[in-house]
C-alpha cells in the first residue's frame with residue numbers, strides 16, 4: 005500500500021575507511037536496540053540493524069564531507085519515518101545516542117569541528133524526522149478521514165439503494181400496502197391500495213383506520229386491532245370488507261403488522277391488503293350453484309337439508325318449537341315427460357316451482373326442489389298441523405289452474421305428504437322419512453290430495469313390511485304350521501273332511517292367523533311356495549289319516565290363493581304332491597274364492613278342469629260374498645259351495661231368526677243341489693244354527709259349534725269318536 | 728417491514744473507538760482518532776507492555792506469511808485484516824511473488840474503505856467488508872470468488888481475530904466452514920491473545936476489562952482451547968506456542984518475558 009519502504013539507502017560504504025565502517029556497525033547495533041520496540045517496523049531485527057547501519061554510514065560520510073552539508077541528516081530523519089520508525093521515543097533516543105556514542109564508537113577525537121558538524125547533522129535529522137513524521141501523520145489522518153467519508157458514502161449508497169428497493173417494492177407491489185401511525189392516521193398508501201379502494205393518497209390521508217370499519221366486519225377484526233395497537237400482538241390476519249369510493253364493496257384478506265421503535269414501543273402499523281373480491285364472488289356463485297336447482301332456481305336438496313339442520317339446531321333446548329314439511333310429488337309427471345318430451349316436462353317443473361314459491365312466500369318458509377318432480381316445503385315455527393294443512397291446500401289450489409306450455413294446456417295435480425310436530429324428540433331424518441312415507445300414502449289413497457302423517461298407520465305398515473320381509477326366511481326356518489278344522493256331515497255328525505289352515509309362529513309377534521299374512525304373501529308372490537308347502541303338509545296328514553282311519557278318514561281341504569290358481573305349474577305341483585304323499589285325489593279338496601274362479605281367463609279354468617278330472621274336489625270358498633254369475637256355475641268344474649259365515653248370523657237363535665238370511669241360505673242350498681253341488685256352511689256356532697241348516701238341507705257344517713281349528717292330533721281324537 | 732443489516736445504517740461514529748484503529752495506533756500509525764487514542768492510552772496505562780505485545784503480533788504475521796510463501800502458498804485469505812499499515816500481507820507476498828493473491832476481510836467499514844483506496848491499482852489484492860462469522864457471505868462474495876482459486880491451496884489467516892469471537896459464536900464451526908471448500912494442502916494460521924489458566928496478571932486483566940467494556944468483548948483462550956480450534960488439521964511445528972517462540976528470526980527476539988507472553992500462535996495444514 006503506500007507503506008512501501010525503501011530499505012536500500014544508497015551506500016557510500018566503499019568510500020569509508022574500514023575502521024569507520026566497523027565503528028558505524030557497532031553504533032547501528034546500539035541504535036537498533038534503542039529504537040526497536042517503539043513502533044512497528046516490518047523488518048527482521050537483522051534487517052533493522054542493516055538498515056540503521058547504512059543510515060549511520062551516510063551520517064559518517066556527511067561528517068567528513070567537504071563541503072559539509074546537513075542535507076544527509078535531514079534525509080536520514082525522513083528515512084527513519086519512511087521505515088515506520090514512528091514511535092514517540094524514536095527521535096529522542098536517536099538524537100541522544102548520536103550525541104553520546106557516535107563519535108566514541110567511530111574512534112574520532114571530539115573536536116569542535118566534529119562536535120559542531122555532528123550537532124548540525126543532529127538538528128537536520130531532527131528537522132527531517134519531524135517534518136516527515138508530520139507529513140506522514142497528516143497523510144494518514146487524511147487517508148483515514150477519506151476512508152471514513154468513503155465508508156459513509158458506501159453505507160449511504162447502500163441505504164439509498166435499499167430504500168429505493170423498498171420504495172419500489174411499496175409502489176409497484178400488486179398487493180395493497182398502507183402505513184398508519186399508532187393513532188390510526190393513514191400516512192401512506194401505495195398505488196395498488198389506491199386502485200383497490202378508489203381513493204387517492206391525499207384522500208386516504210384524511211382518513212383514520214377506524215373510518216374503514218365495515219358493518220359486516222367480524223368483531224374479531226377490531227378486537228385484534230385494539231390488541232395490536234396496544235402492542236399485545238404483532239400481527240394478525242383477517243377477512244375484511246371495504247367500501248370503495250364508488251360505493252361498491254371489496255372483499256379482502258388483510259394482514260396488519262405492528263412496527264415498533266428502537267425501544268420496542270408501537271410506532272406504525274402496516275397493512276397488506278389483498279383484493280379477493282373476484283374469488284369471493286366466484287365462491288359465492290359456486291356456493292349458490294351448489295345449493296340451488298339450476299332448472300327452477302329453487303333451493304336444492306343440499307340447501308334444504310342444511311336449512312332443516314339449522315332449524316333443529318336453533319330449536320335445541322327450546323321446548324315447544326314446531327316445524328312442518330310438505331313433501332310434494334306431481335301426479336303422472338312421468339307420463340307428461342314421456343309423451344310430450346323432457347323439454348315440456350322441464351318447463352312444467354319450472355312453472356310448478358314458480359307457483360309453489362309464489363304461494364308459499366314468507367319468512368320461515370322454504371320451497372326446495374328435491375329432484376325429479378319432487379318438491380318440499382319447509383315451514384319453520386308452525387303453531388299447529390293446521391298451519392301446514394293450509395299451506396298444502398293453498399298449493400293444491402294454486403296448481404289447479406291449467407299450465408300452458410308450447411301450445412299445450414296441461415292440468416297437473418300433486419300429492420302431498422304432511423308432517424308437522426314439535427321438534428323436541430325428533431330429528432331431521434325422522435321428519436324427512438315420515439314426510440316421504442306420508443307422500444306415498446297420499447299417492448296410494450288416490451293422488452291429488454294431501455295425507456297427514458299418522459303414527460299408527462305407520463306402525464301397521466312397518467309391521468306389515470317387517471312380516472313380508474321376514475316371511476321367506478320364516479318358511480325356511482319352519483315357522484309355519486298347519487291347523488285343521490273339521491267339516492262335519494250334518495246328517496250324521498260324521499267328520500268327512502278337514503280344512504287346512506296355515507299359521508305362523510312368529511318369533512316376535514307370536515302366533516299369527518292367515519289374515520295377517522296371506523294377503524302380504526299374495527303381494528310378494530311368496531304365496532306360491534307357501535301354498536305349495538301347505539298343500540304338501542296337508543296331503544301328508546291326509547295320507548296319515550287314510551292309513552290310520554281307512555274309510556272313515558277325512559279328505560283335506562286346502563285353500564288356493566288367486567295367484568296360485570294362476571300358476572302354470574299348479575296342476576303338475578298338485579299331481580306330484582299327491583303322488584309323493586300317496587294320497588288319492590278324491591281325498592283332496594281345493595278351496596278357491598268366487599273371484600278367483602269367476603273372474604278368470606280360460607287358462608286357470610283349464611287347470612281346475614284338469615284337477616277335477618284327476619278326481620280332486622273343487623270348492624268355492626266364501627260363496628255369496630262376491631258377485632257370482634250363478635248361471636255360469638254349472639259350466640264350472642266345481643263340487644262344493646262353502647257359504648260364507650256371515651249368513652249364519654241370521655240363523656243364530658231360534659226366536660230371532662232373520663228371514664232374509666234364512667231365505668238366502670235355503671235358496672243357495674236349493675241352487676247348489678239343483679246343480680249337483682254339495683253345500684258347506686261356514687261359521688256354525690250354535691246348536692240351533694246346526695239344526696236349522698240341517699233342516700234347510702245343507703250337507704256339511706264347519707265352525708266352533710263342531711270344532712275349532714286344532715292340531716292334527718286333535719282331529720285324530722275327534723275321529724276316534726270324541727265328537 | 729423487512730429487516731436491513733445494521734451496518735447499512737450509514738452510522739459511522741468517530742466517537743466510538745474501533746479495534747482496527749486502536750491497533751493501528753499501537754503500531755505507531757496515525758490512522759486513528761482521539762477516541763481511539765484515549766482508550767488505547769488507558770489500556771496502555773494498565774498494561775504498559777501491551778504495545779510490545781501488539782508489535783510482536785504484527786511481527787508474527789510477517790513471519791507467518793513469509794513462512795507460508797516458503798511453503799509455496801500463493802493465495803491468502805486474511806480474515807480480520809485491520810487497517811492497512813506497515814507490513815501488509817500483500818506487500819510481504821508480492822516481494823516474493825507479485826502474482827500472489829490476497830483477499831482482506833474486515834468488518835470495520837473505515838478500514839475496508841481505506842484498504843480499497845490503496846488497492847485501486849492492485850489487481851491481485853482486494854478488500855471485502857464482511858463479518859467473518861458470516862462464512863457463507865465471505866466465501867460466496869464476488870471478491871473471494873474472483874481473486875482466489877479454490878482448486879489451489881489457500882492460506883487462511885486469523886491473526887489477532889479470534890479473541891473477538893466468543894464461544895457462543897462457535898468459532899470451531901466458523902473455522903470448519905471456511906476450511907470446507909479449501910483443497911488439502913491449504914493452511915490455517917492463527918494468533919490469539921491468551922494465557923494459561925491463572926496466569927493473567929492484574930494489569931492485563933485491567934486492560935482487558937477496559938478494552939472489553941469500551942471497544943470490543945475479548946475472549947482470552949488457553950493453549951488447549953486454541954489447539955482445539957484447529958480441529959483435525961495437522962498443526963505444524965512448533966505447535967501452539969507463545970508468539971515469540973513461533974519461528975523466531977533471531978535469538979534476540981526471544982527473552983525471559985517470552986515464556987509469559989500473553990498470546991499464542993500456530994500454523995496448521997489441511998490434510
Ligand SMILES: C[S@@+](CC[C@H](N)C(=O)[O-])C[C@H]1O[C@@H](n2cnc3c(N)ncnc32)[C@H](O)[C@@H]1O
Pocket residue numbers: 746747750784785788806807808809810832833834835838857858859860885886887888891
Ligand atoms: C487486532 S486487529 C488484527 C489486524 C491484523 N489481522 C493483524 O493481526 O495485524 C483485529 C481486526 O479484526 C477485525 N474484526 C474483529 N471482529 C471481526 C469480525 N467479526 N469480522 C471481521 N473482522 C473482525 C477488527 O475490525 C480488527 O480490524
